[in-house]
Amino acid sequence: MPMFSIIMPVYNNERYFPIAVQSVLSQEYRDLELIIIDDGSTDRTPQVADLIAKEDRRVRVVHQKNQWIYASLNNGIQIAKGDYVYFVNSDDRLRPGSLKNMAEKVERFHPDVIWTKVLIHKCNENQGIIEYDCSNFDKKIESDIFFEDADEFRDNWIFLNKSSLTNNQVNLYKRSIAKKYKFRNDIYGADRLYNINIAPEIKTAFVLKEAVYDHFNYKSDEMNVSIGKYYGYEHEMFNLFYNENRKLLNDWNRFDNEALHYLASSRFRELSFELRSFNNKGCGLSLEEKIEKIFNSFLDKDIYKLAEESGKLEELEARILSGMRELFIREALSPQSNLYFAYEMIESLLLYEKDKEDYVKIKNAIYHPFNRYHIGQCFYKKLIGDMEDV
Incomplete structure (x- = not known):
């Protein structure tokens, strides 16, 4: 042999x-x-x-x-x-x-x-x-x-x-x-x-x-076999890697603080990769479908719980908001869309000088029914001061 x-x-x-x-x-x-x-x-x-x-x-x-x-x-x-x-x-x-x-x-x-x-x-x-x-x-x-x-x-x-x-x-x-x-x-x-x-x-x-x-x-x-292509199952696949790796470490009694922060950092980098994959060949989703998928699929209980456990809620929000902003730069979202609140929130957050209306847009977007994990609130709290109850 x-x-x-x-x-x-x-x-x-x-x-x-x-x-x-x-x-x-x-x-x-x-x-x-x-x-x-x-x-x-x-x-x-x-x-x-x-x-x-x-x-x-x-x-x-x-x-x-x-x-x-x-x-x-x-x-x-x-x-x-x-x-x-x-x-x-x-x-x-x-x-x-x-x-x-x-x-x-x-x-x-x-x-x-x-x-x-x-x-x-x-x-x-x-x-x-x-x-x-x-x-x-x-x-x-x-x-x-x-x-x-x-x-x-x-x-x-x-x-x-x-x-x-x-x-x-x-x-x-x-x-x-x-x-x-x-x-x-x-x-x-x-x-x-x-x-x-x-x-x-x-x-x-x-x-x-x-x-x-x-x-x-x-x-x-x-x-290239897989590089630069969109499959549609990226989010579920990366969640599978995270959950199976975490289970493995738990079974071995090796899930400690180092492991938590490594898995969180790795998973959130992959989340940014998922967002960028919307621009890859084979993605036939409309802009509205992409934004809807971000709020309804990419933001799930596994992702949010991991962000809370690892103290990376602000990083999670930053990656989501940055990914959506890239999409809005490439394509305009109709003001009549039910998801237009996301565009208004990002535009208002980016303004150097904000007026009362901008703060209202941000707050309304944070508590919009489609924004179930209140993406944006970490940055809003910083804007209005940590003492105010959002």
Whole structure:
């Protein structure tokens, strides 16, 4: 049996996936199998994959009806023979020497998971790098780290989250653990949820300081799988990450003040991302529908309770108001709209010199029936003084 099973899902990518394949097969460490999952491609990808397999006995190709990427990963895991599984996207690359480096750590430490850094590069359509490591992930881990038991691993779960190591599936997983869980196939962030789901199984883990993986963020959004697109389920997905992570930490008795503030900061950054996603391709909502969704969906009991617990109500309001203001800058809301109060509140709050009418507009907006969490009151209290009862 090989040490590593490298699983590479591919769909209509005859241009780049041979380069990704070469980055795997040219590794100095050769005790591997490469499983190419052709996800119902309609270009020359199937023929190219079969030719690659004919030329290298370490390669296996599975042709399947189109099922999407995470189903492909699940299918690859089920047939993998290696002691460990690793995933490589068909338009990314494994860095030279990566498998040798990971094999050395496996042979010495036998970890359940090796967490590996992904370097994100902005590039052109020829994979020419325009901006190297644009998210500065290479600086987040400065030395190798070994967690030798479950307690040590759990003590460092927030560290792994902060270091962005749990945000994707590009880690080396012991196959016996990986096979117990399946990636969801209905959200683009299923990799992050997968890491939360398998975490209770992990007893030992290694964090590798050297980056092993290059991810390409193409200048054209058309060439990126999930970046720059609107799905409509972003809010529910990010709430799921938050709730599952919080449950995990509670189960481990690790939900402390540091965890609370990390989860709150992370969730509110994601909330701003949700608001900006309204401007992405595929969002066919009208301006009124967007504002209605903010008040009726984005502002929910989980979000508001988290803001109260963490003392971040003002941050929550600022992010909501800022997000709505960006929408109003792009498009005008009709004065006849039932949601026009939101526009009036933001315009009045931004005025340097306010008159009585402006204060009335702000207060009326705060207590408007559609504004059930009274967004704006933190700033209104500051305006009129903390002693006045809003």
